[in-house]
Amino acid sequence: MSDSQHFLLDGEEVPFTPGQTVMQAALSAGRYIPHLCYHPEFKPHGSCKVCTVKAGGRTAASCTLPAQSGLEVESATEEMNALRRTLVQMLFAEGNHFCPSCEKSGNCVLQALGYDLGVTNAGFRHLFPDRPVDASHPDLLLDFNRCILCELCVRASCEVDGKCVFSLSGRGIDKHLIVNNASGRLEDTDIALDDKAVAVCPVGVILKKRVGFALPIGQRRYDARPISAQALEDAPRPSTQGPCNACEDAP
Amino acid sequence: MFEQNGMALLEPILRRHAGDPTRLLQMLREVQEREGWVAPEAITQLADSLSLPRARVEGAAGFYSFLHTDRPCRYRILFSDNITDQMQGSGGLLDYLCGRLLVEKDHVSEDGLVQVKTTSCTGLCDQGPGLLVNGRAIAAITRERLDCIVDLILEQRPVAQWPAELFVIQDYIRREDILLGCGLKPGEALRAVIVNPQGPPLGVLEEIKASGLRGRGGAGFPTGLKWEACRNAKGERHYIVCNADEGEPGTFKDRVLLSRHADQVFEGMTLCAYTIGAAEGFLYLRGEYRFLLEPLEAVLARRRTQGLLGRNICGREDFDFDIQIHLGAGAYVCGEESALIESLEGKRGIPRNRPPYPVTHGYLQRPTTVNNVETFCAAALIALKGGDWYRAIGTPRSAGTKLLSISGDCARPGIYEYPFGITVRQILADCGAENTQAVQVSGPSGHCIDASEFDRRIAFEDLPSAGSFMIFDEGRDMFEVARSFVGFFAHESCGFCTPCRVGTSMLKGVMEKIATGHGTPYDLGEIDKLNRVLHQSAHCGLGQGACNPTLDTLKRFRPTYEKRLKSLEFEPAFDLDGALAQARRMTGRDDAGAHLGNEA
Numbered sequence: 001m002s003d004s005q006h007f008l009l010d011g012e013e014v015p016f017t018p019g020q021t022v023m024q025a026a027l028s029a030g031r032y033i034p035h036l037c038y039h040p041e042f043k044p045h046g047s048c049k050v051c052t053v054k055a056g057g058r059t060a061a062s063c064t065l066p067a068q069s070g071l072e073v074e075s076a077t078e079e080m081n082a083l084r085r086t087l088v089q090m091l092f093a094e095g096n097h098f099c100p101s102c103e104k105s106g107n108c109v110l111q112a113l114g115y116d117l118g119v120t121n122a123g124f125r126h127l128f129p130d131r132p133v134d135a136s137h138p139d140l141l142l143d144f145n146r147c148i149l150c151e152l153c154v155r156a157s158c159e160v161d162g163k164c165v166f167s168l169s170g171r172g173i174d175k176h177l178i179v180n181n182a183s184g185r186l187e188d189t190d191i192a193l194d195d196k197a198v199a200v201c202p203v204g205v206i207l208k209k210r211v212g213f214a215l216p217i218g219q220r221r222y223d224a225r226p227i228s229a230q231a232l233e234d235a236p237r238p239s240t241q242g243p244c245n246a247c248e249d250a251p
Numbered sequence: 252m253f254e255q256n257g258m259a260l261l262e263p264i265l266r267r268h269a270g271d272p273t274r275l276l277q278m279l280r281e282v283q284e285r286e287g288w289v290a291p292e293a294i295t296q297l298a299d300s301l302s303l304p305r306a307r308v309e310g311a312a313g314f315y316s317f318l319h320t321d322r323p324c325r326y327r328i329l330f331s332d333n334i335t336d337q338m339q340g341s342g343g344l345l346d347y348l349c350g351r352l353l354v355e356k357d358h359v360s361e362d363g364l365v366q367v368k369t370t371s372c373t374g375l376c377d378q379g380p381g382l383l384v385n386g387r388a389i390a391a392i393t394r395e396r397l398d399c400i401v402d403l404i405l406e407q408r409p410v411a412q413w414p415a416e417l418f419v420i421q422d423y424i425r426r427e428d429i430l431l432g433c434g435l436k437p438g439e440a441l442r443a444v445i446v447n448p449q450g451p452p453l454g455v456l457e458e459i460k461a462s463g464l465r466g467r468g469g470a471g472f473p474t475g476l477k478w479e480a481c482r483n484a485k486g487e488r489h490y491i492v493c494n495a496d497e498g499e500p501g502t503f504k505d506r507v508l509l510s511r512h513a514d515q516v517f518e519g520m521t522l523c524a525y526t527i528g529a530a531e532g533f534l535y536l537r538g539e540y541r542f543l544l545e546p547l548e549a550v551l552a553r554r555r556t557q558g559l560l561g562r563n564i565c566g567r568e569d570f571d572f573d574i575q576i577h578l579g580a581g582a583y584v585c586g587e588e589s590a591l592i593e594s595l596e597g598k599r600g601i602p603r604n605r606p607p608y609p610v611t612h613g614y615l616q617r618p619t620t621v622n623n624v625e626t627f628c629a630a631a632l633i634a635l636k637g638g639d640w641y642r643a644i645g646t647p648r649s650a651g652t653k654l655l656s657i658s659g660d661c662a663r664p665g666i667y668e669y670p671f672g673i674t675v676r677q678i679l680a681d682c683g684a685e686n687t688q689a690v691q692v693s694g695p696s697g698h699c700i701d702a703s704e705f706d707r708r709i710a711f712e713d714l715p716s717a718g719s720f721m722i723f724d725e726g727r728d729m730f731e732v733a734r735s736f737v738g739f740f741a742h743e744s745c746g747f748c749t750p751c752r753v754g755t756s757m758l759k760g761v762m763e764k765i766a767t768g769h770g771t772p773y774d775l776g777e778i779d780k781l782n783r784v785l786h787q788s789a790h791c792g793l794g795q796g797a798c799n800p801t802l803d804t805l806k807r808f809r810p811t812y813e814k815r816l817k818s819l820e821f822e823p824a825f826d827l828d829g830a831l832a833q834a835r836r837m838t839g840r841d842d843a844g845a846h847l848g849n850e851a
Contacts, residue, residue, distance in 0.1 A: 044604070046604045046748075046790065047747050047748050047749070047790070048748070049748050049749050049750055049788040049789075049790070050749075052787065052788045059788060061788075061790075064604040066606060083783075083788060086780065086784050087750060087784070087788065090749055090750070090753035090754065090757070090784075091753070093753065093757075094752075094753045124753075124757055125757075125760060125825065127756065149746070158304075164304035164306065164307070166306065167304065167306030167307055167309065167310040168310050168599070169306075169309055169310040169312075169314070170313050170314070170746070171313070171314050171315075171316075171582070171599075171744070171745055171746050172741065172742065172744040172745065172746040172752060172755070172756070173741065173744070173746065173752055173753065173755075173756040174746070175745075175752065178306050178309055178310060178313075179306065180304050180305050181305065182291055182292075182294075182295050182305065
């Protein structure tokens with residue numbers, strides 16, 4: 001029964017199994033929809049809104065939109081890509097992102113999306129938030145300046161590592177990542193170097209110390225091929241397949 | 252203080268809430284009320300006692316405006332900052348109070364005695380300006396009343412011992428119709444349904460469906476369909492939630508309903524429970540209405556003794572239902588039903604991904620009916636008088652009556668109940684509004700209309716309204732009205748999704764740039780762009796509605812924006828002179844030479 005169900009993505013049929021979202025079905029079928037807080041190993045979250053599509057005339061985040069037979073989804077349109085560009089610009093303006101000096105440059109999902117979507121300028125006034133760095137941990141650095149609040153580390157630490165090292169506090173533009181300890185310092189938590197929470201960070205917030213620039217900028221993951229090509233290889237990923245390539249390669 | 256007797260303080264609170272993590276917000280609120288802040292040690296101990304990660308407790312405390320984690324403070328004074336409060340002089344009064352107390356706005360005084368800041372609308376618009384002192388509402392603020400408050404603070408008298416007349420809140424009911432004037436007696440509707448049923452057991456549901464009643468919180472979903480879907484949803488337990496998180500600026504009708512007609516609200520909830528098969532209900536009361544908690548608890552207690560709540564309601568052995576009251580703690584977004592449910596579960600009030608909807612996956616992922624205070628009141632009336640009777644009132648697509656909270660520039664602000672279909676013009680005449688320039692219908696998330704539209708009608712098919720009705724006469728600057736609303740949304744954004752978290756702040760920045768005379772035509776284009784992004788991609792109604800104030804006022808009152816613009820095509824957002832403000836403050840200078848552009 002499930003084999004016969006399809007929806008239309010930019011005019012082409014995409015099969016799905018009941019329970020899949022538009023994003024999950026599209027990626028399984030080898031169709032890329034730009035995304036940021038969605039990760040194939042985790043339950044869809046729906047906060048970054050980069051994966052917004054038009055479905056049945058209304059806009060919705062495709063990662064949380066249940067696939068339905070006959071649904072007509074528009075994704076690769078200028079209207080949707082313009083929206084995505086603006087959202088990526090907003091994330092750049094919200095934090096303090098200096099790609100040339102960032103260890104994550106070339107491996108960063110935000111940066112890769114910026115290139116892939118053709119973001120060529122800031123678009124907004126920068127908010128320049130004051131976010132102190134936490135270098136307390138002997139082996140890990142926390143640079144909150146680059147946090148895009150995707151909650152992947154929050155989810156990974158609770159769901160995979162069973163530690164809940166990270167959480168969010170504050171509200172609105174003051175929302176921020178916190179560490180699970182009264183001191184608020186990473187050194188006082190039980191985080192470990194091989195935790196999923198460390199590997200999953202799509203930007204340069206959670207970094208391993210003393211491995212900086214082991215691979216030169218220019219030869220990194222998204223320097224080689226755009227993210228739209230690589231995300232598909234990670235997409236259909238049952239837990240038995242191990243971590244996605246982006247996590248596996250995490251320096 | 253907390254360090255020495257922390258556990259002694261927490262134990263009774265933990266015991267009262269049976270160590271139940273879903274009651275975390277209630278415990279945090281009680282700690283705040285007792286201690287004047289939520290200390291880091293209290294967060295640690297609550298986390299340990301409830302077996303929650305500490306960061307989860309800290310994250311929940313950090314979400315709500317009325318939970319203060321920065322430092323202790325004996326008296327926290329929050330001025331209501333709705334546009335109607337501002338129009339009644341709240342800004343000058345706040346400055347006056349700061350001057351009298353020798354404190355800087357927002358900062359706790361060095362001795363930890365007092366803090367003065369603003370908060371979103373406290374629902375006292377018909378008797379403003381309002382403020383909250385340690386969570387207790389005081390209306391009709393004047394300099395004389397502030398002088399009295401200053402004396403009480405300086406002699407350090409506990410708020411519980413302040414003169415009762417300071418805390419009197421009026422219920423200005425200006426027009427009664429079927430709902431406010433029905434005189435329903437406690438238990439009357441319940442007995443009609445349970446003791447002397449006129450029809451089959453599903454009678455109530457059929458009457459509600461026949462009545463055409465639609466949700467009064469703003470969205471207007473048919474109540475009968477919601478109850479039926481919830482009734483039919485599979486789940487081991489069903490729940491009823493009454494949404495009394497009346498946060499839309501300019502709305503205060505639920506405050507009056509809960510002060511004057513609490514029995515009818517609870518009766519509606521109990522009938523709903525009977526219909527869908529629920530044994531447990533919640534009233535989620537906004538923190539600003541803390542003063543209603545004890546009176547409402549007293550009504551619940553009386554109803555239990557009357558056999559209208561608790562075990563075997565109205566003598567029916569198979570019908571048990573009870574209601575708990577949960578208080579919010581200053582978060583507008585919790586008025587969104589799925590965020591409200593998250594908050595009820597003791598978490599940060601973040602709207603959920605939908606589907607699934609609360610009727611199938613609500614409180615604790617179980618079937619839950621969430622309705623507005625006014626909806627439950629109307630349901631009780633319909634159960635007694637019948638659906639056809641109700642449907643005959645109002646318009647064909649909007650049955651019944653609507654309570655409006657009227658404030659702003661008019662002679663008689665207060666509560667007006669009208670059958671749906673009433674024109675704006677008639678309402679303005681009734682409340683004594685003159686030279687009206689604009690009306691903000693249904694609050695900042697609703698719509699702003701100008702004089703050419705005053706023949707439009709309050710109805711779902713024309714001007715839907717959750718109850719707020721703010722009037723602006725010709726002396727008001729509609730740009731400043733919009734700027735106030737934009738600031739409100741930026742303050743109340745939950746921060747979950749990118750477009751709302753960042754977009755509302757960017758919108759606020761553009762409005763401030765225009766307000767300070769640095770705006771250009773380019774910035775009006777920026778407003779359009781931000782509105783489009785918010786409308787297309789925000790996670791919930793808050794973000795989607797956040798663009799309405801600027802969209803509506805730009806369309807109707809564009810000259811008030813344009814007269815502020817520079818003729819230049821572009822002006823950078825970065826304000827070089829503004830960047831020197833901190834240096835000026837540190838050096839105590841504010842002369843012409845300390846400002847850029849004034850060197851000569």
